[in-house]
Amino acid sequence: MFFRIAYRNILRHQRRSLFTLVTIVSGVVGVILFGGFVEANYTGLRESVIRSQYGHAQIYHEGYIENHRKTPNEVRMSPEQVDDMLGRLESRDDVLVATRRLEFTGLLGNDSGSQAAIIRAVDPATESLINSALTIIDGYDLDEEETEGALLGEGLAEALNAEIGDYLTLLSSDSDGAMNAVDVRVDGIFRSFAKEFDDRAMMMTMQQAQSLMSTEEVDKIVVLLNETSMLPNFVKWLQNDVVAQGEPFEFQEWFKMATFYHKVVDLYDGFFLFINIVIIGIVLLAIANTMMITVMERTQEIGTLRSLGARKLTVSIQFITEGMLLAGVSALVGILVAAFLSYYITSLEIMMPAPPGSSQGFPLRIEYVPVLWVKLFVGVVLLSSIATWYPSRTAVKKNIVEALRYV
Amino acid sequence: MDHLIEVKGVHKHFQMGKTTVKAINGIDLIIDAGEKIMLGGASGSGKSTLLNMVGCLDMPTEGSIYINGTPTEQIADNDLSDFRAQNVGFVFQNFNLLPVLNVFENVEYPLMLAGVKNRKEAVNRVLEEVGLADYRKHYPGELSGGQRQRVAIARGLVNSPKILIADEPTANLDSKTGATVLELMFKMVSQKNTTLIMITHDEGILSSADRLVMIGDGVVLTDTKLDSKSA
Numbered sequence: 001m002f003f004r005i006a007y008r009n010i011l012r013h014q015r016r017s018l019f020t021l022v023t024i025v026s027g028v029v030g031v032i033l034f035g036g037f038v039e040a041n042y043t044g045l046r047e048s049v050i051r052s053q054y055g056h057a058q059i060y061h062e063g064y065i066e067n068h069r070k071t072p073n074e075v076r077m078s079p080e081q082v083d084d085m086l087g088r089l090e091s092r093d094d095v096l097v098a099t100r101r102l103e104f105t106g107l108l109g110n111d112s113g114s115q116a117a118i119i120r121a122v123d124p125a126t127e128s129l130i131n132s133a134l135t136i137i138d139g140y141d142l143d144e145e146e147t148e149g150a151l152l153g154e155g156l157a158e159a160l161n162a163e164i165g166d167y168l169t170l171l172s173s174d175s176d177g178a179m180n181a182v183d184v185r186v187d188g189i190f191r192s193f194a195k196e197f198d199d200r201a202m203m204m205t206m207q208q209a210q211s212l213m214s215t216e217e218v219d220k221i222v223v224l225l226n227e228t229s230m231l232p233n234f235v236k237w238l239q240n241d242v243v244a245q246g247e248p249f250e251f252q253e254w255f256k257m258a259t260f261y262h263k264v265v266d267l268y269d270g271f272f273l274f275i276n277i278v279i280i281g282i283v284l285l286a287i288a289n290t291m292m293i294t295v296m297e298r299t300q301e302i303g304t305l306r307s308l309g310a311r312k313l314t315v316s317i318q319f320i321t322e323g324m325l326l327a328g329v330s331a332l333v334g335i336l337v338a339a340f341l342s343y344y345i346t347s348l349e350i351m352m353p354a355p356p357g358s359s360q361g362f363p364l365r366i367e368y369v370p371v372l373w374v375k376l377f378v379g380v381v382l383l384s385s386i387a388t389w390y391p392s393r394t395a396v397k398k399n400i401v402e403a404l405r406y407v
Numbered sequence: 408m409d410h411l412i413e414v415k416g417v418h419k420h421f422q423m424g425k426t427t428v429k430a431i432n433g434i435d436l437i438i439d440a441g442e443k444i445m446l447g448g449a450s451g452s453g454k455s456t457l458l459n460m461v462g463c464l465d466m467p468t469e470g471s472i473y474i475n476g477t478p479t480e481q482i483a484d485n486d487l488s489d490f491r492a493q494n495v496g497f498v499f500q501n502f503n504l505l506p507v508l509n510v511f512e513n514v515e516y517p518l519m520l521a522g523v524k525n526r527k528e529a530v531n532r533v534l535e536e537v538g539l540a541d542y543r544k545h546y547p548g549e550l551s552g553g554q555r556q557r558v559a560i561a562r563g564l565v566n567s568p569k570i571l572i573a574d575e576p577t578a579n580l581d582s583k584t585g586a587t588v589l590e591l592m593f594k595m596v597s598q599k600n601t602t603l604i605m606i607t608h609d610e611g612i613l614s615s616a617d618r619l620v621m622i623g624d625g626v627v628l629t630d631t632k633l634d635s636k637s638a
Contacts, residue, residue, distance in 0.1 A: 001515075001519055004512070005507055008508075009507050012506070012507055305505075306464075307491065308497065308517050309489065309490075309495075309520040309521065310488060310492075311485050311489075313485075314520070401459045401464050401465045
């Protein structure tokens with residue numbers, strides 16, 4: 001009977017119900033679209049970070065994380081260690097690719113001047129699979145056969161006034177601490193998601209870098225999995241079957257290295273919380289206002305129900321049912337509208353400008369986040385019960401005779 | 408006859424701003440089960456206030472109203488609601504039907520509040536009695552004033568209450584319809600041995616009542632036994 005009375009009353013006061021419905025739908029759509037946009041950004045940024053910088057996980061020689069800045073030559077992986085680990089990784093189904101990296105700093109110079117640079121030495125064939133989010137904006141990618149070749153970050157190339165085909169001299173200290181130099185040829189210029197990286201980084205072939213460094217060792221093995229969701233299982237294997245067995249390896253997941261990603265997530269989470277509070281506040285006021293008017297208009301009805309023997313709580317539940325039903329239907333409509341708009345807006349492929357600290361724009365995408373939908377639905381329905389509870393509670397406390405005479 | 412209702416030294420005062428309005432100034436009244444009592448008196452005499460207190464809708468400022476020997480002011484609010492649901496029926500001047508419920512549902516509502524499980528049969532029976540069996544699915548807005556009041560009577564009597572409170576039930580009806588409605592109500596309360604306490608200005612009904620209690624300035628002016636012919 002509660003439900004029957006509730007939905008008939010909602011239909012009876014069509015204009016008021018429609019106003020509340022539109023307000024709630026607008027709020028729900030706003031939260032879902034922004035939430036979906038934020039989630040798409042998180043996903044996009046996460047995958048960019050993984051596929052242009054860190055991979056899903058990196059495996060090092062034991063002690064590397066703590067000591068690689070102080071004594072890098074002592075914590076590198078030997079060729080035997082690398083071959084052993086690469087062999088094991090290749091046998092795993094969840095690993096898409098694993099590649100070696102050697103990283104160091106050096107001085108890069110030409111006739112225009114010199115620049116301090118971060119050097120990343122890679123195996124071109126496998127690195128290109130990991131670096132799918134890295135864009136070659138001029139020239140071409142590294143080639144295993146072209147050992148002299150190098151890729152310059154966009155900002156670094158600009159600072160050195162370097163063009164494709166130019167030769168640069170790279171000066172660095174080798175594994176024994178002696179100064180050494182090699183010439184590299186600019187084969188390409190790249191752009192990653194992080195402008196800071198592009199301003200200072202150069203990528204070169206592993207063979208040329210090991211020659212410069214007079215070593216056969218590498219810093220790390222970077223692992224890219226088939227799916228990011230496979231990471232927990234992969235980490236479990238590394239922890240239980242490798243590190244816990246006393247083997248001289250250690251590892252880090254991508255999110256432990258990606259400080260930029262966390263800063264962006266924190267920033268967006270702050271925005272999202274603020275917007276949620278504002279929208280939920282508006283929704284709450286809309287429902288409270290509607291129910292306040294509803295309850296006031298139906299004071300005589302409340303008197304009648306009470307005189308017939310309805311308890312105060314029974315009458316309150318009646319109004320709360322009405323508020324929750326209206327809010328529930330509105331939230332449902334809002335979710336459907338938002339789902340359609342998410343699909344439609346994403347299909348437009350609108351390009352967004354590059355975010356702060358990033359060097360490239362991104363397509364506007366709004367992800368479906370079913371968890372957010374469910375939370376929002378439950379939240380709106382619960383909020384409506386709170387918003388309805390107060391006016392109904394006030395009304396049922398009114399003297400029955402006064403309520404019956406209310407006009 | 409048992410004393411169903413005892414009104415003992417009842418006063419009722421209302422605060423209207425800084426003014427205290429003394430609506431009832433010491434009323435004693437005994438009403439027995441099955442009696443049909445008419446309350447009369449000028450407007451503002453206190454008869455509605457007394458009726459509301461007897462119907463457990465309001466409490467005395469002073470004195471007590473006993474129903475079946477229990478003082479109503481000592482009953483907790485929820486218990487008083489339950490008591491009304493099971494023992495008191497109301498017929499209002501403005502019908503006070505729930506507009507979103509149809510005839511059947513309006514009559515069914517008090518049974519639901521009283522916790523009655525099998526309601527359909529009782530509702531259909533009382534709708535037959537008031538002659539609205541064919542109007543079960545109609546909403547109040549689709550009925551005439553007389554039909555609405557008959558629905559209200561059905562609602563007031565569907566759970567066979569001990570007391571039926573009627574506050575000027577014919578005030579919004581034309582005289583012919585009013586007479587029909589009153590006749591129906593008296594017939595039904597007599598059949599169910601329900602105690603009827605009614606405010607009316609319709610002198611034609613006095614022939615069917617057991618007593619006429621005239622109220623003036625918040626006190627009982629006269630309490631006259633009548634020769635009832637209707638039962």
